Amino acid sequence: MGPWARMVCSLFLLLQVLAEPAENSDFHLAGDYLLGGLFTLHANVKGTVHLYYLKVPQCKEYEMKVLGYNLMQAMRFAVEEINNQSSLLPGVLLGYEMIDVCYVSNNIHPVLYFMAQDDFLPIQADYTYYVPRVVAVIGPDNSESVSTVASFLSLLLLPQITYSAISDQLRDKRRFPALLRTMSGAKHHVEAIVKLMVHYGWNWIIVLVSNDEYGRDNSQLLTERLSGRDICIAFQELLPTPQNNQEETLEEHQRLGAIVDKLQQSTARVVVVFSPDLVLHNFFQEVLRRNFTGAVWIASESWAIDPVLHNFTELHRIGTFLGITTQSVPIPGFSEFRVRRWQAGLPHSSRPSQEGTCNQECDTCFNTTESFNTILTLSGERVVYGVYSAVYAVAHALHSLLRCDQTGCSNRTVYPWQLLQEIRKVNFPLLGHQIKFDTEGDMAMPLEIIQWQWDMTQNPFQSIASYSPTTEKLEVIKVVSWHTPNNMVPVSMCSKSCQSGQKKKSVGIHPCCFECIDCLPGTYLNQTADEYDCQVCPSNKWSHRSDTSCFHRRLAFLEWHEAPTIIVAVLTLLGFLSTLVTLLVFWRHFQTPVVRSAGGPMCFLMLVPLLVAYMVVPVYVGLPTVATCLFRQTLFPLCFTTCITCITVRSFQIVCVFKMASRLPRAYGYWLRYHGPYISVLCIIALKVVIVVGNLLTNSPNPTTRTDPDDPQIMIISCNPNYRSGLLFSTGLDLVLSVLGFSFAYTGKELPTSYNEAKFITLNMTFYFISSVALITFMSVYNGVLVTIMELLVTVLNLLAISLGYFGPKCFTILFYPERNTQAYFNSMIQGYTMRKE
Template sequence: MSVTVLVVIVSVSLQVSHYATCACLSDKHQYPTFFRTIPSDQFQADALAKLVKHFGWTWIGAIRSDSDYGNNGMASFLQAAHREGICVEYSESFYRTHPRSRIQRVADVIRRATAVVVVAFAAAGDMRILLEELAREPSPPRQWVGSEAWVTDSDMLRFNVCTGAIGVGIQRSVIPGLRDFLVDLSPAQVAASPVLTEFWEDAFNCRLKRRASTDKITCDGTENILKLQSQYKDTSQLRITNMVYKAVYAIAHAIHNVVCKEANSTTLWCDRDTKMKSSQVLSQMKRVNFSQNGYHVSFDANGDPVATYELVNWQKSKSGSIELVTVGQYDASLPTGQEFSINKNITWAEGDTQVPVSVCSQSCPRGTRKVLQKGKPICCYDCTSCPEGEINNKTDSTDCFPCPKEFWPSAKRDICLPKPVEFLSYDEVLGIILATFSVGGACLAIVTAAVFFRHRATAIVKANNSELSFLLLFSLALCFLCSLTFIGAPANWSCMLRHTAFGITFVLCISCVLGKTIVVLMAFRATLPGNNVMKWFGPLQQRMTVVFFTLIQVLICTLWLVLSPPFPIKNLTTYKERIILECALGSAIGFWAVLGYIGLLAMFCFVLAVLGRKLPDNFNEAKLITFSMLIFCAVWITFIPAYVSSPGKFTVAVEIFAILASTFGLIVCIFVPKCFIILFRPEKNTKKCMMSKNI
């Protein structure tokens, strides 16, 4: 649009323009007395940028007239687009007088570009040249967004390449009485206006007065404008004319406010002979605030009106021609995000009803983050999955965020879910198997005790120290059952019970085995002539030995529980994606002291059993104890590295397995051979066979 202004002068210093849109005219330091009724190009640039953003277009092309209007307007648009996060693939300028090669180059840029949306801030004459060039070799479908200078020009509607174009336009208005005035003009009134004279003579192909250089006939006064097929009679599309209308009324209101004063609350007194000063009219112009013909008129501190535009769309009619359709409004005075109101369906490029997509990169879904492509604008990026342990619950985010400690990302990494809690439970196969063996082992110990009790009077039971045997079977049953405390969700009581019960019952078990081993050795020595050693290791001493060794373990466990007992914890470090419920040792020294004491007794018992394994008596248990202690020691030696290296609930499973394996080793090696003789070889269960050298 030209910066030529319609200037209405009241004295020499007040100017009101209906047509000048240059943003530079808003500078009150340079133009203190300038007002206008048409919004400046700054508002238009902001409106176009928000329009592009409104439809989600972030990757656009930009072309402009190589003139003050195009260059200044596009500069303002690019600044506004940058604020809205819009990226520009290319920005080209051209002018109607440029050589065709320059116009072709701009057209080729549009054809080759990946941006679907093209924003054109250009004058109608320049756009006509470019669109003619594009029509020669059509480009892929492009969605045109236009400034009001060309997008509302009815002469441009012949270019089908721009079907679906959308842009902003100056508001239309039907000025009351204007059409009647135009169609009722007499030839004499027309002849008084050079503009109307030219129109009249062109429309009717006649001349209103004789001219030397014309061959037209003289108008005879019978010409009828009502019969004329011309846009002259169409006053429904008056945009710039409406700005003139508002400008005239603005000046009229300012003058009225200078010459008229309120005499009282109901009377207005006007002095038509008042000599007005330009400063008075200027002061009143700044205060102008009225509505005329359905439009509000006022000026801001820069002399600009409130920026309101129509949203216009190029739509094909049923006849196939392109029509300019108003589809909405833009009001810059409304809150951010509410400036646009669209009240009609919009036709897009090539008549499509779906909003076209114009982005450099597709939107990054939740669970991913944007990574900018090197050397390209911020709208061009790749989508990469969030790192392990992090999520992103927003689209097009540049960052991922870690989940809280007890949460873990979903498979899509878009939400944090509570980590599954893992522990060895009775509901899983491994827990069921271990619990079954525990209960089965306890039942085996009870059944063995029942067999021994039923045959307590037989030689083999008497020869193997029945009292210690029953105490050993009782302790073995407790060892089997104590493994059950390791299954299930850890609690304060279970963490303390499982380790102390295990430590005490095993010491009780090993103490009984140790007692039986000592009895074997002492019994052999007692058979030697003159040796009365068994009187120092009778039943009372055997009981005291078991109690003494067990009390030491009880003392160790008591100190452990008092000073730093085991307690349940949530292990968040072994596995990142789940929580392991387990028992912390509290004091590692206490735990290893309990194990170390058991190991010390087992080694002592093993050494004594080895020493007595070759004693000649058939009732000698030393061989059986040697094997049982060998199994016991092998199990617990291999337990240590397995315990340290096993993760999560398998640590507990390894501990239970060690308990069961060593306990089964004891009961099988020591008691199964005897039960076999008692139940299936009763003929050998006699004192004679026990005293024989060979069975």
């Protein structure tokens, strides 16, 4: 028989069972309005075994689930507590029908039973005024069963409140319009786990999931929540599903052994497990057999507070167990109620038992639960509050729908969709918490991170942190007792965190595995922007190796307090005073032969620019500005060129007077008649103006900065980035004039002593030429502030050479040898020169 044939036969048998409705539950309480309860008293994680055997599953053949029975008792307790109160539903008796769903094996049968009316479920076009057996359903506990049940109950809009199914798919109101939950969804559970890992700095984890919808959905959600958190999954494995009654097969044993081997080989020491509790028994036995220790085990809510697993006391030596669960809310009187035997004995059904069906029998439930009573009491009854509050939510909705007052309630028919509307609107306090549902039907119950303890004198699931779904914040409230020496927080990182100023270089495929590399000088690491690349500092900033920010480079320029500046200032002052004295002396002795032989009025054309040039020298000192740069590039070149031009023209004029006048008398006549010396000076200065203006148009006078090649922490601020080419072009004319002046002076070296200025002009022109060439050469190989110092020093020395070298001897003659400053003395010198030439 093929699988499809077996499935058809199974469905046929199921419909046959439905045709003869199941007996009233042994866990039955008659009442005016019945609540349906779906709980896992026995568990079989495979869930589909009956499809292969063509047999309705025998629930009591599976493992007894302590927590399921405990939750069922919570529903009984809540219903009886409400019935004993006269204020909530006066005159109304709540009843219940509770059925064992065997984890996922027996979902459809109970829900059809709840939906039936007088053991019959009619097919109708409109179920608006249909009244099912129960007014609401509490449960079941896992997402797979809840989605199956909710698909049926949605037909009637029969309210269903689950107490522990966290799948976010259940939030879809288009698929599950009648479903509500008295706990937070999977998003908040996973987010709490992620924040726990962030808090302790764990970024290298292992994820183990069960091979079912619960494991797959939660692992996918965890992967999504980890994106962008710098937390990596070293590997993820599917845990094999055990066979009936937890019998471990050879294939399962080999599979579990392979998983534990990977755990031992991995450097990750944090293991997150999304799985039902029954899947984990064989797994942890294998972990113990292979002696894998030192891990941090993070339990999902499905097994975080499971007393049976916790009773496996050997687990305490394999590491630290942490789990995510709902907040502990003690319910007064419930612990005593759980172990109290029913005084009247078990109620008996009026119908004969149908063998071979999954009914409400649980022969071992009471005794087993009683043996776990201590651990259940100490654990704080966490999930129990979800069932307790669900029953109270239905009761408050009935209170509103039946228009109850202090004395009684109206006796009316309750339709499911009416009750669902009222349940969605409930808002009341219950044991310190506000019971209300959001638009998706969830209740924002706080979560807790718990640690397993094996000291039975205290809570076996001690709370170490709390998580608020509304604020999405994790608050650590207690120090964890780690399994490490000195109680140090375990480390689970693929790579240690980089130090400040170190970038990450990925190693392998995981972003959590990397090498740390120092950021080079001139770069910095901005972790908020990119941890894998060092950013380059702006041009005006710099950084040291492994810096996280840039600092402003120190601006370097010639300052007044520096020794070279002081020396240049003294020389400038000396030159200025000497030039000023020379100007006064020449003004005082303007008609004397010495002044006239030096050039007469042309001397003042040289002395005045010299004074201006000395006055311009201070613009070389201090922070450059547009004004100071403009003075440096215009006024000073013009002043200095004027002096050089006058000296050159003066040298040419002396040669003309004594050598060319006799040979070229007509040319000499034109030279004198048309003021040849002044026109020459004017033309050369006009040419210099053109050069200066062209240089300004080409190179802006705005100050610019450049990096000191010898020290990148320093920015040299200067007037123009192309000052070298501009300086060379500007001084080119001066160099030509100096060469001409030297040539003319050398030609007239045999002239009369009083007129012979060749040795002074030659000295000046030679000094200027050599110093200028040396300065240009120096600037071509060096880029520091010393360039500015050398440029200023050479400039001042050239000015001094003119002031003292050219005008100095003449002032000396005027002041100390006045007898030589006579016309007779000059005539005698000329006669002696003429006689020697003849």
